[in-house]
Amino acid sequence: MAGTTMTYEELTNLRLGTLDAAVTDWETMSKRLETLATGQRGGVNAKRLEREAKAADWKGVNATVTKSFVTKTAAEFQDVAAQTKSVLGILRDASAEFKRHKATLRTIIDDVGKQSIYINDRGKAVAAVPSGAAAGDAQIHNPTDAELAMAESRVRKVLREANETDRIAARALRALAKNRHDFSGDGPGGLKEADDRQGRADADYWLKKARETNPGEWSDKDVERFNETLKNQRDNAGFSERFATSLGAEGTLQFYRDLADPGQGRTPEGDRAKLLGQVQENLSMSLATASRLDSPAMDAWKRDIIAAGPKQFGHEGIMAKPYGFQIMSNLMVKGRFDSGFLDDYGTAVRTFETSKGRQFNPAAVWGNPGIAAQLDYSGKGGTPGSDPMTGYLKAVSHNPDYATEFFLKELPSDGPYTPRKTMADYLLTEREFYDEDDPFGRGDGTMQSREALGKALLAAGSGVNPDEPHLVTSYDHTQEQRDVLDKSLKVLAGKGDDFPPELRDDMAALLGNHGDMVHRTTSSLDTAESPLDYRDVLEVSKQVSRSQGAYGILMEGVNQAIVSDINAPHKGDPKEELLRAGQTVGFMESVRYQALDTDKGDASWPAKWGYHVAGGAVNFVPVVGDALQRGVDAGAYAWQLEEQARIDEKLVVEKRDDFRVRQDYLKALGEEWSRVNPDHALSVEGDEYLRQSAIATAALNGNKSANGEAGV
Template sequence: MLKFDQVLHARLGGLKEAVTVWTETVSKLEKTKEKAENGLRSKADKADWKGENAGVTQAFVRKTAKEFGDALTEATSIRNILRDAESEFKAAKSALEKLVEQAPGKGIRIDPDGTVSYLVHPDRRSKDYDGPEPEQADFEAMRSSIKAAVDRANEADDIASRALRALVGKDKNNFSGTKYDSLAAASKAQDAEDAHTAYELYKKGDDATPQEIDRLNALFEDNKKDPYFAERFALEVGPKGSMEYWADMGDPSDGSRLGVDHRDKLKGLQQNWSLTLATATHSHSPEMEQWKADVIKAGSEPVQTRGTSPYGFQVMSNLMRVGDYDDTFLRDYGNGLVATERRMTHDGRLPADRAWLQTTGMPSHLNWQGGDLGKDPMIGFMEALGHNPKASTDFFNHDIDLTPGDGKDDKKLDPFDYFSKDRKWPEELDDKGHLTREPGYDALGHALEAATTGHPYDAETEGLEDVRTKENAEVMQKVVERYGSDPKYMHEQPGIDDSLGKMGAAYIDELNRSLETDSDTTMEEKKNSPFGSNDAKGGSRFGDEFDTGLLWNRGDAVNFMGIVSQSETGHSTLSAAEMIYTTSVLDEVGPKPGSSFDERDLTDARTTLRIGSEAQGIMDESRMAQIDKDYEKDSEEHKKAVGKTTEWVKFGVGAAAAGGVVALTGGAGGVLVPLAAETVGGAVVTFIGMEADDMAEKYEKDEMLKKKSDDLSDEALAMGKENSLRPGIAYANAPGWSEKDRNYLDETLVDYVRDARLHARDNSLPDPYEKK
């Protein structure tokens, strides 16, 4: 594996010389081949040899003549491989040289190992520094460009070395005659060879040894995201072949020890198989279009193994849990899957789990990723949507035709209503042997995260940008309406609360915009609102109607934030998002550090802190009310739950700002929070670096448990109030303010917001959920 410095300082003279030498060799062999064919072989063919001499000598001459042709083919292939490899290395090297040359002008330093950092760190800049000030996005772009260049060199190196080994061959007495017109042709040939090798291993089924499963996994890994390999493999195995193979792997009755002794290998195989088929679906060749149609057609048919008979949809959905499947394929697959379930449940008159009972034999073990055994095909499908935001957004925004092709019966189904309200998700057997609906609702949450945020639910947070569209917002409107209408939806759908918290965090700007209005029912924003995600011209990213219009009214925003905050995870995620968003708004609307200002200039800053404090109050009060409902007062469980209500502040330790989005990497997990500006301001940076205190660390366990629950609740709410002041404190302490201005801002803004916290109690908060 080539490293940054090896590519940057690569000496390509020897490789260029080798290309020249092999080009000369090709020229010489062309002449030799012509002599061999026109002279040696031609004369041998015309000779009238008889007897033993004819059977030996004539064949030998012909074979010798052919070897000259094979030698020319092999030499030409070697020259072509070396020529293209040299071209790729040169391009990669030039790209790195250009990046190194440009970096200082952007205020960036590139270390010898390729690490990117500030040329002059902000902490070491002089007061009169006027050089470039790179943003996080600049660093990410530089890292991405470096990686692309190094990857290009490594890919060329891998293909070339493998091709050259194949050309030399193992037979010392014969030239291989292998023909490669280019490095790309060699890559394609290698993909086809690997796909066929994988196919031969596939044919062994669960009779394969652990070593053969390792080999199959290695082939998948080596060709990760390689379109040609993926398509060749998918077509060689066929749609039913994949289903039969995976069903056989999940058959507990046939004596195979793979699922008993090597679960980790099957887990890796499921992931790799899924990734490979996902890549294959992006091909639109006639053969792959037929493959996709056949997968959906086979979905409603049982896949019979020796001891099991899962439906095709059950098997295939478990091979869709990982990877980015094609948009159109996911839409068609989902429509077919839902239509099949509705038909099998007689339009919902039977519960969903009745649709997926196997016709014969033992239950199949189709999912090795953990969480469930894979009985419900909707779980795998939702995970597939969770990895494809475009497909997920489209799926939840359009009705499903349950009777396609029937001109007389136009029966439609709203997929959002069906999955979030009407469908009773089957209980699944989890890793601990318990029956639970959590895997299903967890997967539904993942699909909705992708549909509302525009990013895969498990996307790497570094470098992500705010990409929300009107279509994403339309799904979010449905989410707020559904889950803000009654606490039962969240509480009776175990596993969805963390996703609701992340969706709320992604729309914290629009929630704040609604909270600012004076009426619970108006759909118009308060004039000159400092909140909302607008473009450079002051318009809404969600369309003209939302330039001043709201996605939801204040009452819906209060209910949604209150209900989601009844969950420990939801409360912590929304609280962290509220703090970071409020701080970013202060950066945008407040006077800039170092500038002169008067009281009128602080109007938007006061509004921002007031709404932020009120929002935090809504969340804290809702969480406390739910704790009171869940646990007996003064019990150890009650006190521990209260103690955790402020632990979310730990997120500040690991928060990172990037590309107009803040990634909360601590207590809130990978949550994307929109900022009020494209760049990160001083208040946000200060806020991220502030030390966080929390109740769990403030008290020793024994001391905390000696207190009364009411006293602990009062202290926790007081601490929540103090935490809601943190954006104002960060703003007042941002670099650039004089000591006098810093003290004034701290006193004015902080004192103002202490009283604003009381507004939270004026809201009609949703009732806590009471378990049946």
Template sequence: MLKFDQVLHAHLGSLKEAITGWSETVTKLEKAKEKAETGLQGKADKADWKGENAGVTQAFVRKTAKEFGDALTEASSIRNILRDAETEFQAAKTELERLVAEAPGKGMRINDAGDVTHLIRPDSRSKDYDGPKPEVADFDAMKAAIKAAIARADDADDVASRALRTLVGGDKNNFSGTNYDSLKTASKAQDAEDAHAAYELYKKGDEATPEEIDKLNALFKANQKDPYFAEKFALEVGPKGSMEYWADMGDPSDGSRLGVDHRDKLKELQTNWSMTLATATHSTSPEMEQWKADVIKAGTEPIQTRGTSPYGFQVMSNLMRVGDYDDKFLKDYGNGLVATERKMTHDGRLPADRAWQQMGGMPSHLNWQGGGIGKDPMIGFMEALGHNPKASTDFFSSDIDLTPENGKDDKKLDPFDYFSKDRKWPDELNDKGDLSKEPGYNALGHALESATTGHPYDAEAEGLKDVRTKENAEVMQKVVERYGSDPKFMHQQPGIDDSLSKMGAAYIDEFNRSLEQENQTSMQEMPNSPFGARPNANGEPRFGKEFEDSLLFNRGDAVNFLGTVSQSEIGHAQLSAAQSIYTTSVMDEVAPKPGSGPARELDLTDVKTTLRIGAETHSIFDQSRMGQIDQQYEIDSEEHKKAVGRTTEWVKFGVGAAAAGGVVALTGGAAGVLVPLAAETVGGAVTTFIGMEADDMAEKYSEDKILKRKSDDLKDEALDTGKANALMPGQAYARTPGWSQDDANFLEEDLTKYVKDSRGHVRDDSLPDPYNEKKDGKVT
């Protein structure tokens, strides 16, 4: 990979001279080729050769004349490669020069390593500083532009260097005759070579050596997102070829040692193969459209190996766990998969695992990613939806025609109801080696995350934006209604609580709007609400006109959902952190700006409303979690005390949070928990909040200290600490630079008292009952 300074300071003069030299060579060779063809070869063809001359000399003359043509082709190709490479290098260099020149005017500096920093650090600015004050989003945009420019030069460098090596070739006595009329042509030719090389390795199947699997992985990684390579490989292998290969790799009966000794290589191969096919599905060529149709058709057919016979859907779904598959293909595939399962289970009268039992032989090991061997094809499909928000949103918003071959009936199925309520997910081996429904519900959670947030569930935190649409929100309404209606849905679906808490965090702004409304069933927003519906990037109501003054969820549904999700440890932690950050951002937006006047004379109505709802929400979280701990563990047991001690550690989720583009991504716990902010840019209170040290706020319990205390005493202390942690948004506002010391002291004291009073006078909401395993059945 080229470095920033290498591109910025690249000396392209020698390259330009080389282009000129090769252009002159091309001109000379054009004349030489013409003379060779009309002179040397022309005379040889007209001559009346006799004896040995007829079989040797004439052929030699023709070959010699042809070499002039090959020399011209090779020289032209070299000139073309160098010319296009210079164009790309110059464009990248010019872009970096522009960015470096413009950075100071934006309050930034770019050093020789390409790092972007403040031109003048905020803590070093004078009181009368009125220069540019770049936000996190500005830094992210600058870094992305630098990265793109370097990548452009690096791509050109890779293609050009490989093309030149190919042109020189290994034959010292002959010109290659390879014709590249552009860098783009060379890139395509290289893709085709790589695709064929991958095909040759594919043909070895599970008889390939570990070194050959490494070569196949290297080819996939080098062309990971290259559409031409992906299509060439997919078509050369064929729609059933991938299935047969992967089923053979997972056949435990044929003596291959790859799955025994080199599981890590197969895990990498599964990832790379999946990403390659995902890229290929975005092609709309007639050949690939047929490939996609044939894959779905083969889904109902057994894929026979020596000792196994998994269905095509089972194999293909495990090759869909990674990568962004095409929207339409995913919908068609999912419809076909669900319709097939419903037929095989006689419309659900048989459990789902009966549909995917292999007829005889040992079960295929189709998944090397962890979380089961890949028997249930719905898991891989849900993971695919988790990486494609548009397809996932569409899938959970549409009905599935269970009998597409019959145009007369109207046999439809609601996929959201089916997967979240009706389907009996089969047991799979989880990462701990236990049979559990966790792999399936974990994958369902991933799919619902993408459908509600608009982001792949495992999207990197850097550069995330709030992209929720009305369609995303409508799926979220279904999630809130289902999982808030009865705690059993979450507790009987192990592995889904993490995803539910991420969805709750992503809609924490809408939940605050709901909780401000005192009526349990009203869908009308409170007038003059500090949590008013935020517009989208176009200045329009985010979820459409109908939700400008109307709520997504009524107060009762909001309390039930948040209360249920915060019964789990991860749900309590992530929702608590999200609520604190969102409360802080609202205060940044609606509260009087620091230094705008004597704090005692300012209108703090919106500030107090914001803090009140935040305090009440934290109370819902804390009471729900404590109730579940009491239900789950025996009072004064070691497990009970440790669980109580962990309830105060949610503040660590906010440490190191990445803020940009109107969202904060929590990175202190599970990465990428998206929290919407009340404004596009981060204000002082949010910055102060994120900068607070978690170790100074989280309750520290040593194990010895916990075990010596009574559970009730620990609970009281933990709730007091939770109350103190809920004060942080107010403290961050009071400590924002700009207030005098007297104003800061007044605000912190006044707001602290208000929050404590609000939390102590939470309205008498009926929180969801803690989940009782004995009553509702043991969680598996």
């Protein structure tokens, strides 16, 4: 298999009988050679022969030729035995690992099968739901987009690990068989040792090449080979530590500076830029692996990287010299970096910025054309990647536990009577951001570092890495994650209509992730006792609703929370959940009206909804059971169709209490409530009017409460 990529079908059908037979044969051979080499079971053996040859009184030619031959032959026997033991270790570990990979894959297939998901021969997850006629009265689960994505992700992970096993074992065996007429007694004892040795050897190869040649002048083929090495070794501690510490901190920064932007009119573009995008991400993951190692060498490297942040790195004869912080941050776009390093690095960046004075302008410092270079290839083509906060905040988002700590971190006080501020205050209200593609021009206005800020904030409040497929299974959160939500709501609500557009999608997803608390807040009769600040939720929801995508994410999360609440066990009259559902719908329609009123010049959205188009929340809203999911789908379908009708007819809410377009949605929620509570008086057949009157009245109350709080 080595040299090719193992497919799902190949791993599924892999037969290990031949490999197991080879393990048995090599076990037998190893024991016999061990006996010949060391004499463990008595008799003539190489070790005894060598000892006696050295002790004998050789004369004449025998003292030089024969003695040397005998002792060398004896040593060869020991080397053969050692090498045989090494081959056995590789084969035995490979067999065990492939069995583990196959068992894991089998478990995944069985698990996802229970969710009506089929993994095809290409490793793709597809819904396997029988037709209505075939299913009959059976309740068949219809897999969600999140479940399909997670299933594929799990399969890819196993295939990646199986290919790693295959690659490491094949390379180790080739190395042992390299010399047919000589044996080495220092082979690896198993796959783990082989992996470590291979990583260090690869690091040494590329370190030598980097020292002897200019990385900026490497051919595309060289860069492809380097990238392939990084891809294979990015999670290998042996490679990652050796490569980083041998280059040294400043050497690491200069290496990437040279590779990313050689200068002299040779700025990479086209296919070269795409290739460098892969190098950037794989090198980032390699450095992330190294950052988590507990060794004096890596501790020194991390300290030196931070110390090199304020220094500038360029090429001889070229003015553009980016800061170390700018280079390193572009090597933090992927992977989970050590929390301690992230904390120290972020503190250093902020200290550098604040040292420029209260009037610090990031665009003037980081975006200065005199230091600008093309360092970021993680998007489409190459861009300057000049704001170090962009890459740094991406790294923060990939370490959710640290992200939570980061946003709640208190900053040094400006004085004894000055309130203590947090990083959330600094990043959400004080620090300026700019369009890195055009710091001093108009550009398209997109602020890349603020987009990264949104992802970091989402990770902090949800505990989830936004760039990895996952399934959230409950609304459970730590107190610290709730504190992040509270803090972000307070700070962002205070910005009013200056709410950053780049944060809308992420705040919508975060509200959906905490959907239970949002629903309890928006359906509160006494806003002073709601779990979240009612006015803050109102203002942030309004700002989120100013863009179609964010509004869709918000409503998908809210709809799921409403239906989850209807289905959850409660004490007392379940009518409360019906009324709470209506109250929240009324609140959200007030929010929608306020958003439309804010942007009167563009009150209708041009894009079509389409069913489940609001999939941005899918990774953050808790997955629910089959029966509940049908209620969620019915509700989502109703409100999306109503919103589409509003768009098609270019409807503008002219009255703050006009939410007639939500009648179908309220009806769908009422029907779901009756399905859950069939014995309630409001669920009696023929009394649908009473049920709908109750939920519609609650919606009117929720609408009026929100309007009153907003003063509209």
